Amino acid sequence: MMEESITITGNGNICLEGYLNRQETGKALVLAHPHPLYGGNMDVPLICRMAACFQSAGIATLRFNFRGTCGSSGEFDNGRGEQDDVRNALAFLSDQGYDQLFLAGYSFGSWVNAHVVSAGVDLCDHIMVSPPAALLSFDQVEQLPNTGLIITGENDDLAPVYLIEDLLCKWKITPQMSVISNADHFYVGALDELGDILLDYLQS
Template sequence: MSENEETVFFNVGRLRLEGRLWLASGPWATVITHPHPLYGGELDNPVVVALADAYQCLGYSTLRFNFRGVGASAGGYDDGRGERDDLRAAAAFLDAAGKTVTDLAGYSFGAWINLGLDPPPAGVSRLLLVAPPVAYLEFDGMVVPPSVALRVVAGDRDSFAPLDVLREQLPRWQPAAGLHVLSGADHFFHGGALDRLATLLETLLTAPAGP
C-alpha cells in the first residue's frame, strides 16, 4: 500500500466494499478498477497499483477498490452488472469526500467495466483502459461520448487484447480514441514490462485531465 494510502469501506446498496484511498490536496480524482474477480483480480494487482502510483504522482486523489465478493468486499460476482454499480458507488464516495472524479482507469476486466458504464459519472473527462480483453469479453455496443477522452494501452503480445481486434473495435467506441502500444508486453506485463508501463503512464497522463 502506498504511503498515506488508507483502507476505507463504502456502501453499494446493502453491500460494503473495501478500498484503498489516497487523498491529494487538489480537486481531481480517479477510480481504478481491477482484473476479473473469478481469476484472482483484486485491488493489489501490480498493474492496478502502477495506475494508482501514476495518478498520485500527478496530484490526483485515487481510489482502488475490490469489486463485490473480492477480499473484504461483501457479496459475490455479478457478471458485470453489480460491478458497474460498485464503480458508481466508488465515484460517489470520492464525490462525497469533496473530490471531482475526472478519470476512470481500469485494467483488463476493470477496463470492460469502465467502458460499459453508461453514462459515466458527471465530471469524468477521460477513460484510461489498460489491456481491455476484447478476445474474451463482449465489447460490442459500447460507446464513449465525445466529451470524454478515451486512451487505450495494450501490449503487442497480448492474446487477450490482440491489436488487430482492438484497432477494429476502437473507432466504434470513439472515433477520436488513442491507442498506445507497449512493445513486447503480454496481458500480464511480465518480464519487466510493468516498469515500462509505468513509464508510459507518466508520459501519457496529464493533470488536469483533458482530451
Template sequence: MPEVIFTGPAGRIEGRYHPARQKNAPIAIVLHPHPQFGGTMNHQIIYQLYYQFVHRGFSALRFNFRGVGRSQGSFDHGTGELSDAAAALDWAQTINPEAKSCWIAGFSFGAWIGMQLLMRRPEIEGFISIAPPANLYDFSFLAPCPSSGLIIHGDKDAVVPAKDVNTLVEKLKTQKGIVIEQKVLPGANHFFDGKVEPLLTSIGQYLDKRLKTPERKPAA
C-alpha cells in the same frame, strides 16, 4: 493510504483511498482485473496505476469488487461490478464535493467495467484502459464514446489479441470531438510480464500531456 469501507449495492466494499491536498482536485477511480482470475485492488499494475494518479494530485480510490477480499457479495459477471464502481464514484464524490472532474482507469475486466461507467457518468473526462478485453466482452455500448482517453495493450497478448483491440480503437476513432490515443507495447503479453515499467511510463506520459504538467523526474 488509509483503508476505507463504504457501502455498495451488495454490502460492504473494501478500498484504499488517498486524498489530495487541494480541495478541488480531480478524482480517480481504479478498477482491478477479473475477480475469478486473481484480480484484486492490490494487483501490482492496479497499485502502480493508483499511484500514477496520487503523484499527480488526484484524490485516488481503488477498491475490491464484490466477493473479493473483505468486500461483501459474490461475483456478478459485470452487472454488479458496474454497480460497485458507480457506488465507489458516488462515495468519492461525497467526500470531495468540490472536485471538478473525474478519471476512470482499469485493467482488463476492470477496463470493461470502467468504459461502461464512462457511458453513465458525464463528469468522467478521461480514461485509461489497459488491455481492454475487446474479444471477450461487448463494447458496442460505446456509441458514442463520451470522453478522450488512452487504450494501451501489448502486441503479444494471447488473451486479447491486438487485432481485436485495434478494431475497437478504429471504431472509437471515428467519433468526433474526442481523441482516442492508442499505445501498443512491443513484446508485452496480457499481464505485461517484464513490461510493467514501460507500461507505467507510457501512462504517466499520457497523463502529463492531458494534465499539462511538466515532465517528472524519477525519484532518487
C-alpha cells in the same frame, strides 16, 4: 504515498473495501481491477503501479475490490453489479469533495468501466489498459466519450491491437493508443514502461 483504508457502501447492503490516497487538487481517480475469478483484485501489481503514477501527478486514487472479492461483501455478478460498484466508488469520491473525476481499469475492470462510461457519467478522462475484446463482448458499449488513453501489449492475446482498433472505429474516437513491445496481458517485465507511458500522458 500514504493510503487509508475505506469502506464504500452501495445498494443491497454491499460494502466494498478500498484504499484512498488523498490529494489537495480536487482531482481523483477510481481504479477497477482485473477479473476476480482469475485472481484479480485491487492489490495486483499493475493496479498498484497505476495508482502510484496518478498520485505522482497530483491525482487522488481510490482502488477497491469488486463485490465478492477478498473482503468486499456480496457475490460476483458477471459485470452487472460491478458497474454499480464503480458508480458507488465515483460517488464516494464526490462525497469526499473531489469534483474532477478520472476512471481507469485493467482487463475486466476496463470492460466494466466501458459500460459505465457508455451509459453516461461525468468524467475528466477515461483510461483503459488491455480491454479484453477477445474474451468479453463490448457489443453493449455504444459510445465511449472522454477516453484519452488505451494501453495494450504487443503480445496480448486477450486485448489484441486489431480488435481494439475495430472498437475505436465503432465508437468513432481517437484516443492515444500505446502498444508495449513484447508485453503480454500480464505485463511481466513491462510495468516500468507502462508506468512511463502513463506518467508522460498525465503530465502532458
